[in-house]
Every structure is written in structure tokens, then in C-alpha cells.
Amino acid sequence: MSAPVLVINSGSSSIKYQLVDGDTQEASISGLIERIGQSESVITHKTADGKQTWNGQLPDHAAGLEAMVTAFDEFGTPLSHAGLIAVAHRVVHGGDRFVQPVVVDDEVETAIDELAALAPLHNPANLAGIRVARKLFPKLPQVAVFDTAFHATMPERAHVYAVPAEWREQHGVRRYGFHGTSHAYVSRKAAELLGRHPKEVNVIVAHLGNGASVTAVERGRSIDTSMGLTPLEGLVMGTRSGDIDPAIVFHMHRRTGASFEDLDDALNKRSGMLALAGMIDMRSIEEAASDGEQAAEDALEIYCYRIRKYIGAYIAALGGADAIAFTAGVGENSPEVRAKSLESLVALGVRLDEAANQAGGPVISTSDSPITAMVVSTNEEGEIALQTAALLRS
Structure with missing residues (x-):
């Protein structure tokens, strides 16, 4: 070494x-x-x-x-x-x-x-x-x-919440984003797979694990990401709700008398796939869905729909993408989630190669697909070591 x-x-x-x-x-x-x-x-x-x-x-x-x-x-x-x-x-x-x-x-x-x-x-x-x-x-x-550092390049239009100025200026309320080391590493590796420099390509990274987020990376820089002030915002996750109407918190407080601490716990630890399917392991959910369990089928559809919606939005935010990279535990290992997440995106330039997807890639789109879909193994520890070595040599 x-x-x-x-x-x-x-x-x-x-x-x-x-x-x-x-x-x-x-x-x-x-x-x-x-x-x-x-x-x-x-x-x-x-x-x-x-x-x-x-x-x-x-x-x-x-x-x-x-x-x-x-x-x-x-x-x-x-x-x-x-x-x-x-x-x-x-x-x-x-x-x-x-x-x-x-x-x-x-x-x-x-x-x-x-x-x-x-x-x-x-x-x-x-x-x-x-x-x-x-x-x-x-x-x-x-x-x-x-984790938040990679997303510091987000423009104001992406990170500012439309909340009172006091909240923003005195209490740090804004969108920060997470999984930054993974998004940095995977977007760079995606560019390598395309045979191009990271500053020449636009990549959408879908980091799908128990915690999950999608990031729009424009020429090597994060310009938007699905997580916000905390890791609760965005996609449906293992135990986190992802995007909800904020008024649900106040509605449930008024209806049940639940404390804000309990509601915080419910949204972070008792929601997501656990609440929808009764389990958080994607392999178990897929198996249950294939056996015809309706709750698991519905949970899988909701999970993938949210991913698909963010990918479509980020294609628009980037003005077009060169690649979509799936990573982390679910993203790297679930052909079904990848396929369902790319459904109906043909009109936006994604053509899935079903055989390549089942084989795990790395490229899972057809050769004539305007946007290359791929699977990239993440390496967060490697990215942390790389950034550390670069800092000490600077």
C-alpha cells in the first residue's frame, strides 16, 4: 500500500x-x-x-x-x-x-x-x-x-426550502443530502464505464439500500438529491417514510395525542417498507410478491414508482442524462427493482436489456439506448480513503 x-x-x-x-x-x-x-x-x-x-x-x-x-x-x-x-x-x-x-x-x-x-x-x-x-x-x-459534503454544490433552487427566513438563517433549515461519498464514487465510475471524463457527463445515481437516495450529478457536481435536512426525505426506504405531506405530523398529533418524539420515531423507524410489507429485506419482499402476497406486491410497486419519479425529474433537471447508475445493496442485487424503476422511461431515452439486467450488468441497457443504464458497486470506504489521501497531500 x-x-x-x-x-x-x-x-x-x-x-x-x-x-x-x-x-x-x-x-x-x-x-x-x-x-x-x-x-x-x-x-x-x-x-x-x-x-x-x-x-x-x-x-x-x-x-x-x-x-x-x-x-x-x-x-x-x-x-x-x-x-x-x-x-x-x-x-x-x-x-x-x-x-x-x-x-x-x-x-x-x-x-x-x-x-x-x-x-x-x-x-x-x-x-x-x-x-x-x-x-x-x-x-x-x-x-x-x-456524507453531506458532495451535495454542497447544489444551487439555491435545489437546496432552499420555502420556509420562514428565520428558520433558514438561524436554524440551518435547508436541504443537505446524504450518501455523498457513494454518489461521488459511483458517478465517477459511471463516467469511466462510458469511457469519458466525469466533467463531460451527466449521471443519475440511485443508491438503494435500507437507506436510499437519488442524486443528479451534472459534470461531476451534485445539483440535486432526494434527501433533505435529514435522511428522511425522498424515496421510500426500509423503515423511513420518504416524502410525505408535512401536515401529516400535526394531523396525527391532533388525532392521537402522540408526542413529536413518537411521531419522529414512527416516520424514521416504523414506516417505509416495514409499514407497507411488514418486512424490510428486499429479497423477502420480492419472494412474497412472487407468491402473490398483495401487501408485498403493492409495497414493491410503490417503492419503484418513487424511484422512477425521481429519475424522471432528474433527467429534466439535468436537461438530459448520459447514464443512470444503480448501486448499494438493493441497487446492485435486485434485477426486479432495477427493471420496475426504469419502466415507462423509454420515452425519456432508457431502453432496458432484460438479459443484461438479469446478469447484473455492468451495462443493463441496449446498445442503442440514448441513456446508458448500469450497475456500479459502491465503495464508500475507498472514497473516504481517496479523499483523505488527497487532503493530506494538498
Whole structure:
């Protein structure tokens, strides 16, 4: 490795990590620590020689990252011998302050903490990982890479909400967008598949996983995206509602007396495909739909219709697209979702090759399709490592 970066994605009860070359974006070692703070934690560590899994008691993120270091010592390359140039951290929300990766210091820590008001489920966990890693690796630069940063190029017409000026100016109410590292990576790879430079093409990226978003990328720059102030806006997702009439919140508060905290929980954790189909795994939903379960059939149609609607809108926003790229767990693995999401878009320039779609691509449109549809595997950790290496060399 010429630019080894330890990439950490710290969640509320989990830590994902990878040792990635910031030049090639290739990972040599990866792992997942789950159920931090619970009675029994699970550590999974993968190297070229295989996968090791064991249980332990990890009361907090400090214990979790210490377990990660131990895993590197016992299996593969010890981190002390890896030649690390930095530890990089995924941070979900950078607000309008952080529009590029940044080396973490006390001031940056404080700012990330303040931005927790915009991402209360994510930023505190991201920050916990940063604070522990700064103590664990005191001589290495700690770099924060923000999900929202790629969307900082959105013009006002795309990111401004028509709400009172006080909300916008004093409380940061605007559209920020998320999944930025994935959209950046996939749009660039889509251009490569076309044999062109990213600044020469317009790409629509559909990042479809448990969380899902669509982004219009104009010549390498995000100009619109489906998520907003929070990751709740946009597509129907695993447990998130996506777009709804905001007045539904007040309607349900008046009708049921539910607190705003409960309504927040309902829209983020008890809605989406879970509410429509009773399950969130797309493979299970597709299987149930094929068995004739009406709720699953309806949920799949609603899910794909929302994707199709956003794709059509973004073709218009871009003034035409060169490519549509499907990525993430559902986007990369569900031919049915891809096909249903492209239905009726023939008039806009998308002609699906059914055999290529079933085979998984990478190109899933016909050779004469004006817009190339494709499947691109995302690599968020690789993108984070790439941006980190570029920052440290600048």
C-alpha cells in the first residue's frame, strides 16, 4: 500500500472498519464490531486468509476500537506496522460548514458535536469514534469526511426550502443530502464505464439500500438529491417514510395525542417498507410478491414508482442524462427493482436489456439506448480513503 488509511464508520452500537489504500481505493482488511454496550458483543475480522469471528464484552467505543487493534495484531498486519498515513472517519452531517474533508482538532470536534442537532442518530456516534481514535492514535492525523459534503454544490433552487427566513438563517433549515461519498464514487465510475471524463457527463445515481437516495450529478457536481435536512426525505426506504405531506405530523398529533418524539420515531423507524410489507429485506419482499402476497406486491410497486419519479425529474433537471447508475445493496442485487424503476422511461431515452439486467450488468441497457443504464458497486470506504489521501497531500 502506498497510502494506507484506516477508515472507521462508528455507529451507535457498532464500528465498521477497513484498511484501505488511498491511491487504489482497495481494502486489504476489514471488520465489523457489533452490539457495543450490550451483554455480548460480536467481532468479525476479515483478511486475505479468511474470516475470524468471536464474542466479547465491549462496554463502549473505546473497548470496541481496542478490540479492533487486537484483531489487527492477531490476524494479518498489526496497525503499528501498516504505515498508516491517517485514520479517516465517516461523519454523516457537516451542515453548511464542512463542504470538504477536514483534519480533526478540538474546534472541529466541537462543531461536529453542535451539528448533532441536525443528525441526532448519527453525529454523536461518529464523534464517539473520533474521540477514542484521537487518544488511541495520537500521532496520526484524524480526518473527517462528511456524507453531506458532495451535495454542497447544489444551487439555491435545489437546496432552499420555502420556509420562514428565520428558520433558514438561524436554524440551518435547508436541504443537505446524504450518501455523498457513494454518489461521488459511483458517478465517477459511471463516467469511466462510458469511457469519458466525469466533467463531460451527466449521471443519475440511485443508491438503494435500507437507506436510499437519488442524486443528479451534472459534470461531476451534485445539483440535486432526494434527501433533505435529514435522511428522511425522498424515496421510500426500509423503515423511513420518504416524502410525505408535512401536515401529516400535526394531523396525527391532533388525532392521537402522540408526542413529536413518537411521531419522529414512527416516520424514521416504523414506516417505509416495514409499514407497507411488514418486512424490510428486499429479497423477502420480492419472494412474497412472487407468491402473490398483495401487501408485498403493492409495497414493491410503490417503492419503484418513487424511484422512477425521481429519475424522471432528474433527467429534466439535468436537461438530459448520459447514464443512470444503480448501486448499494438493493441497487446492485435486485434485477426486479432495477427493471420496475426504469419502466415507462423509454420515452425519456432508457431502453432496458432484460438479459443484461438479469446478469447484473455492468451495462443493463441496449446498445442503442440514448441513456446508458448500469450497475456500479459502491465503495464508500475507498472514497473516504481517496479523499483523505488527497487532503493530506494538498
